[in-house]
Amino acid sequence: xxxxxxxxxxxxxxxxxxxxxxxxxxxxxxxxxxxxxxxxxxxxxxxxxxxxxxxxxxxxxxxxxxxxxxxxxxxxxxxxxxxxxxxxxxxxxxxxxxxxxxxxxxxxxxxxxxxxxxxxxxxxxxxxxxxxxxxxxxxxxxxxxxxxxxxxxxxxxxxxxxxxxxxxxxxxxxxxxxxxxxxxxxxxxxxxxxxxxxxxxxxxxxxxxxxxxxxxxxxxxxxxxxxxxxxxx
Amino acid sequence: xxxxxxxxxxxxxxxxxxxxxxxxxxxxxxxxxxxxxxxxxxxxxxxxxxxxxxxxxxxxxxxxxxxxxxxxxxxxxxxxxxxxxxxxxxxxxxxxxxxxxxxxxxxxxxxxxxxxxxxxxxxxxxxxxxxxxxxxxxxxxxxxxxxxxxxxxxxxxxxxxxxxxxxxxxxxxxxxxxxxxxxxxxxxxxxxxxxxxxxxxxxxxxxxxxxxxxxxxxxxxxxxxxxxxxxxxxxxxxxxxxxxxxxxxxxxxxxxxxxxxxxxxxxxxxxxxxxxxxxxxxxxxxxxxxxxxxxxxxxxxxxxxxxxxxxxxxxxxxxxxxxxxxxxxxxxxxxxxxxxxxxxxxxxxxxxxxxxxxxxxxxxxxxxxxxxxxxxxxxxxxxxxxxxxxxxxxxxxxxxxxxxxxxxxxxxxxxxxxxxxxxxxxxxxxxxxxx
Numbered sequence: 290x291x292x293x294x295x296x297x298x299x300x301x302x303x304x305x306x307x308x309x310x311x312x313x314x315x316x317x318x319x320x321x322x323x324x325x326x327x328x329x330x331x332x333x334x335x336x337x338x339x340x341x342x343x344x345x346x347x348x349x350x351x352x353x354x355x356x357x358x359x360x361x362x363x364x365x366x367x368x369x370x371x372x373x374x375x376x377x378x379x380x381x382x383x384x385x386x387x388x389x390x391x392x393x394x395x396x397x398x399x400x401x402x403x404x405x406x407x408x409x410x411x412x413x414x415x416x417x418x419x420x421x422x423x424x425x426x427x428x429x430x431x432x433x434x435x436x437x438x439x440x441x442x443x444x445x446x447x448x449x450x451x452x453x454x455x456x457x458x459x460x461x462x463x464x465x466x467x468x469x470x471x472x473x474x475x476x477x478x479x480x481x482x483x484x485x486x487x488x489x490x491x492x493x494x495x496x497x498x499x500x501x502x503x504x505x506x507x508x509x510x511x512x513x514x515x516x517x518x519x520x521x522x
Numbered sequence: 523x524x525x526x527x528x529x530x531x532x533x534x535x536x537x538x539x540x541x542x543x544x545x546x547x548x549x550x551x552x553x554x555x556x557x558x559x560x561x562x563x564x565x566x567x568x569x570x571x572x573x574x575x576x577x578x579x580x581x582x583x584x585x586x587x588x589x590x591x592x593x594x595x596x597x598x599x600x601x602x603x604x605x606x607x608x609x610x611x612x613x614x615x616x617x618x619x620x621x622x623x624x625x626x627x628x629x630x631x632x633x634x635x636x637x638x639x640x641x642x643x644x645x646x647x648x649x650x651x652x653x654x655x656x657x658x659x660x661x662x663x664x665x666x667x668x669x670x671x672x673x674x675x676x677x678x679x680x681x682x683x684x685x686x687x688x689x690x691x692x693x694x695x696x697x698x699x700x701x702x703x704x705x706x707x708x709x710x711x712x713x714x715x716x717x718x719x720x721x722x723x724x725x726x727x728x729x730x731x732x733x734x735x736x737x738x739x740x741x742x743x744x745x746x747x748x749x750x751x752x753x754x755x756x757x758x759x760x761x762x763x764x765x766x767x768x769x770x771x772x773x774x775x776x777x778x779x780x781x782x783x784x785x786x787x788x789x790x791x792x793x794x795x796x797x798x799x800x801x802x803x804x805x806x807x808x809x810x811x812x813x814x815x816x817x818x819x820x821x822x823x824x825x826x827x828x829x830x831x832x833x834x835x836x837x838x839x840x841x842x843x844x845x846x847x848x849x850x851x852x853x854x855x856x857x858x859x860x861x862x863x864x865x866x867x868x869x870x871x872x873x874x875x876x877x878x879x880x881x882x883x884x885x886x887x888x889x890x891x892x893x894x895x896x897x898x899x900x901x902x903x904x905x906x907x908x909x910x911x912x913x914x915x916x917x918x919x920x921x922x923x924x925x926x927x928x929x930x931x932x933x934x935x936x937x938x939x940x941x942x943x944x945x946x947x948x949x950x951x952x953x954x955x956x957x
Contacts, residue, residue: 296937297944298732299951308730308954309937329617329638329955333725334556334624 291316340391347387351379373418377411397444405437428479432472439468455513459503466496540589540603544698544844545798546649550594550601551864552872552907556725558623560904561653561881561914563660564636564643566897571637572671573612579667580609580635582685583659589694589796590650590659593630599857603649606630612637617955620645620904621725635663640897642667645904648798653883653901654786655796657681661888668895676892690794697793702844703837711804713874715766715777717911719930727905728928730936733898733951734943736885736922742946746820750915750922751882752827755781755805756820758913761938762877763809763819780806782876783827786884787840790833801840803830804876873908878935883916893919905929913939 291300291314293307306313355375362372384407389400409430416425446452446460473489506512542550549559584591592603610631615638625647628634632647642664646656662683665676678684722728743753763779784802793799805826807814814822829835846852852860883901899918902925906912912927913935926936940950 293952296941297950298940299949301953308952308956309933309940326639329615331618331725332616332621334622339555 344387344391347390348383351383355379370418373414377414381407381411397448398441401437401441401444405433409433424479428475431475435468435471435475439464453507453513455503455516456507459500459507461500462496462503463500466493466500469493469496538605539595540592540694541696542601542603542649543696543797543799544702544840544847545652545800547600547847548864548868548872549647549649551861552868553623553625554907555624556622557905557907558625559648559907560620560623560645561648561656562620562643562645562900562902562904563653563656564641564900564902565660565664566899567640567642567664568895568897570640571642571667573637575670576612576635576637576642576663576667577609579663579670580612582666583663584609586662586683586685586687586689587659587693587796588689590633592632592650594625594632594647594649596857599853599855599860601857603632610635614638615641615643618725618727619643619729620902621727623647623904633659643900651796652786652798652800653784653881654788654800655798657883657886658683658796661886661892664896665892668892672895674891674895677889679887679889681886682889682892692794693796695793695795696797697787697791697795697799698840698844700793701787701791701837702841704841704845705838706842706845707835707838709839709842711780711875712778714780714804714806714877715762715769715774715809716873716877716908717762717765717935719932722929722931726929727955728933729902729925729955730928730933731900731902731923731925731953732936732940732943733921733923733953734948736917736920738946738948739922739943742943742948746817748820748824751783751880752820752824754882754913754915754924755783755827755880756816756823757939757942758878758880758935759805759807759819759823760814760816761935761942763807763814764938765934766809767813776810778806778808778810780804780876782879784879784881785831785836787836790836801836803827803836803839805830806877869907873906873910878910879903879906879912881912881914883914885917888918898923900925903927911935 291302291304292298293300293310293312293314295310295312296307298307298309300307300314304314355372358372358375359369362369385404388403389397392400412429412433413425416429442464443461446457446464449457469489469492470486473486473493474484477483477485477487506516552559588605589603591606591609593606595602595604606629608629610628610633613628613634613636615636619636623634623645625632632650634645636643636645642660644656644660644663646659651659658681661679661681662685665682666685668674668676676682739750743750746753748756758781759779762781766775766777766779769775782802782804784800787793787799787801788795791799803826805823807819807822881901881903886899888896896918898921899916900923901914901916903912903914905927906929911930913924914927915922915924917923924939926933926939928936940952943950
């Protein structure tokens with residue numbers, strides 16, 4: 290039985306100092322072998338970021354420059370002109386980069402579809418405001434849709450389970466090669482009103498070769514082992 | 523209140539959902555992701571707790587007390603409690619209980635059962651019940667545990683209910699609404715001085731418990747012609763006033779020192795509710811008027827408590843809260859608007875009026891058959907939202923245990939309090955979670 294010489298309170302036998310005043314317990318007759326009860330763990334909650342709130346907050350922050358440019362634009366030209374670019378760009382930035390923060394395990398494909406639509410709408414707005422030559426329908430829209438499809442396919446490849454990484458890489462490289470070819474076709478058709486391939490060969494051919502080699506290797510266990518042995522980091 | 527037939531098929535209603543009682547309405551908006559207003563009742567049994575038997579006892583207890591078996595849900599206008607099936611897990615005890623509470627954990631139950639060695643504890647989110655209802659839950663749980671473990675039938679008591687009986691509707695009524703009258707008194711008060719210090723690390727909390735024999739404590743209070751509550755409240759006010767006098771800030775020195783004393787309203791009304799039914803009064807002193815001796819403080823505390831703890835005063839006090847709840851505009855305001863407004867109101871006003879809280883559960887009496895298996899009983903408040911010092915006390919089997927909860931560094935209040943008891947010739951045994 291120990292007492293604090295400062296407070297006068299009785300303490301547990303194993304206490305080395307008084308919990309009230311931190312005075313050390315000096316008791317020559319103290320039972321040094323007395324076992325204190327097992328220490329209990331302190332619990333800590335898993336602290337997580339409130340993603341929905343974060344998305345909302347970033348959205349509110351983006352509103353500040355938007356409102357500023359709208360007021361300035363209206364004050365100077367009495368109509369909305371260049372502020373529309375800021376409006377469209379901010380919606381694009383929020384949709385493409387901020388909205389997926391609150392994805393929390395959901396599938397990415399609806400987000401890719403929304404992103405494609407928003408980017409297409411931004412380009413449509415720019416085309417409407419400028420009232421220039423017809424570039425939206427034959428050029429911008431196909432490229433945006435093509436990009437959306439390719440990104441979706443890349444996600445599909447990399448989310449598939451049980452497939453070797455080398456095979457996923459092979460399919461991805463082949464897909465990028467096809468994208469480059471399709472891009473060239475679209476641009477050439479817009480520029481010359483005829484289908485044909487020009488610059489894309491230089492990029493697509495090596496990519497296709499690399500992709501096919503990776504796919505071939507991925508189907509051979511021996512080749513895979515050889516690569517693993519010789520190229521590990 | 524919607525009711526359905528109990529599963530047993532008898533005529534006793536079991537709740538499907540419940541409106542929050544008047545006192546509980548502020549707690550869901552006030553809580554944050556990691557903090558909720560909580561209190562803990564724990565008992566040390568004569569032998570190590572058998573977890574499997576405890577789980578069975580818990581299932582039986584929840585069938586008897588269905589108002590505890592619920593989750594918190596959001597309606598369009600108010601929060602409500604929805605009936606839950608099953609029972610929560612029995613969790614291991616921790617060193618910093620009640621430092622956080624997330625209503626979505628623990629199978630959505632609004633209380634946690636913990637056990638470690640021979641210690642059994644229940645931590646309640648204040649939405650479900652108050653100290654008196656919590657005591658009934660704990661003692662009923664222990665009574666059922668003792669029956670299953672030792673085959674001893676504990677006789678029915680005010681706090682020990684028989685799990686063989688069906689639930690009773692009067693046990694989950696909102697007594698605030700039932701007994702509120704039209705006459706009210708204002709809650710307006712001056713902001714009080716609050717002891718403070720460097721904040722502890724997040725989720726760290728200091729619990730210091732002092733066990734004193736009830737008899738000499740009672741005698742010391744009687745020498746001053748006071749009850750234990752009056753005596754201890756006056757002592758706490760004196761200690762906080764001494765700390766305030768050492769403050770450099772003139773503004774802080776001018777604030778009153780007040781201690782919040784919860785009052786069990788069941789003393790005044792013939793209610794059997796196990797939900798919240800308590801109010802509070804805030805006795806204190808105006809330290810700007812000069813230094814107060816202990817006797818002067820005690821006279822003020824006694825006269826204040828005597829004048830305020832009357833049925834009429836307390837009724838007018840909680841009727842004010844009920845009247846607020848009944849304002850049509852407030853009722854018709856959607857919860858998504860009301861929720862942040864109530865949170866803001868609580869953050870600005872909730873803790874400002876008192877320096878600390880002293881909650882006296884009183885003498886807990888249990889049948890002798892049960893007392894044989896229960897060595898001690900503790901009552902502890904969870905940390906307050908604002909960094910504040912809280913004190914509780916409960917008497918059981920001839921011992922009174924004071925528990926201090928604090929989330930800032932420096933045990934000055936506890937040290938001075940227990941030293942004062944020692945100087946009065948009352949032996950104090952200290953236990954703490956600080957090692």
